Amino acid sequence: MTTTATTPIVSAPAQQNSPARRGKRRSLAPGERLPASRLVGPGLVLALWAAASAAGQLDPAAIPAPWTVLRTAGQLWSDGTLSTDVLTSLERAGYGFALGLTAGVVLALAAGLSRVGEALIDGTVQLNRAIPTLGLIPLFILWLGIGETFKIAIIAIVVYIPIYLNLHAALSGIDHRFVELAEVQGLSRVRFVRQIVIPGALPGFFVGLRLGVTGSWLSLVVLEQINATSGLGYLMFQAQNYGRTDIILVGLLIYGVFGLASDSAVRIVERRVLSWRRTLSN
Numbered sequence: 001m002t003t004t005a006t007t008p009i010v011s012a013p014a015q016q017n018s019p020a021r022r023g024k025r026r027s028l029a030p031g032e033r034l035p036a037s038r039l040v041g042p043g044l045v046l047a048l049w050a051a052a053s054a055a056g057q058l059d060p061a062a063i064p065a066p067w068t069v070l071r072t073a074g075q076l077w078s079d080g081t082l083s084t085d086v087l088t089s090l091e092r093a094g095y096g097f098a099l100g101l102t103a104g105v106v107l108a109l110a111a112g113l114s115r116v117g118e119a120l121i122d123g124t125v126q127l128n129r130a131i132p133t134l135g136l137i138p139l140f141i142l143w144l145g146i147g148e149t150f151k152i153a154i155i156a157i158v159v160y161i162p163i164y165l166n167l168h169a170a171l172s173g174i175d176h177r178f179v180e181l182a183e184v185q186g187l188s189r190v191r192f193v194r195q196i197v198i199p200g201a202l203p204g205f206f207v208g209l210r211l212g213v214t215g216s217w218l219s220l221v222v223l224e225q226i227n228a229t230s231g232l233g234y235l236m237f238q239a240q241n242y243g244r245t246d247i248i249l250v251g252l253l254i255y256g257v258f259g260l261a262s263d264s265a266v267r268i269v270e271r272r273v274l275s276w277r278r279t280l281s282n
Contacts, residue, residue, distance in 0.1 A: 038264065064246040069253065072246040086254065088230040089220055092148070096155025097216045103156065104163030104208065112171030122168065129161050134222060151223040158219040162211035170204025171197065206270040213262045217255055
């Protein structure tokens, strides 16, 4: 008779080590969000600017020191010039952005939810996107005059294009299985839009909204130098004629602050509206 010795399988060490291995597993996520993280970069640039100015590495005539720019801003604000120009720029950007936002959302919904609408709208918008928007300024001046109307119209065009493109892409990217599920559940058109289309398109909409907000400020810099009597762009244009780089930097810093603040506001709204999503950003 032959006997076969069986070697017991030792599994205890593996079971004891597996929790340790799981505990030591390196996380691939970016980690927790740092407080005021978007201010770190601008703050570092400002610190380097101040340090270089204090060390005499920058020509004051070309790039004035930060304290010089702040002193100039205080003087312009005290005599009422800066406050008037800021309010005028905000008004122009606000009207243009509102028109562009409305046009972008309406056109994207019409093109994204209807094949007829897509055939009528999408090609025209793509053609408009291929034409430099600032190149339309001479034509719009002939059509609308050289007053405020053409400035607001150009801002609206700059705003609506990215909103339309991103919202239309988000609508086209909705999984067709959700559409089939809505049909099986017997959802009405209104409930389908509210429960399927809007949640699926919101991420793309917010991307377009951020681009549109930035575009409104970028176009405003150019437009306010054309037959304008007020506004930050007009202030910078006049400062160029007199060689006042400190005033030019005041205008640029205000544009930058407005752009960063508006983008941050959109991000805050986006995080709250899309709090149900689990992404790398949250």
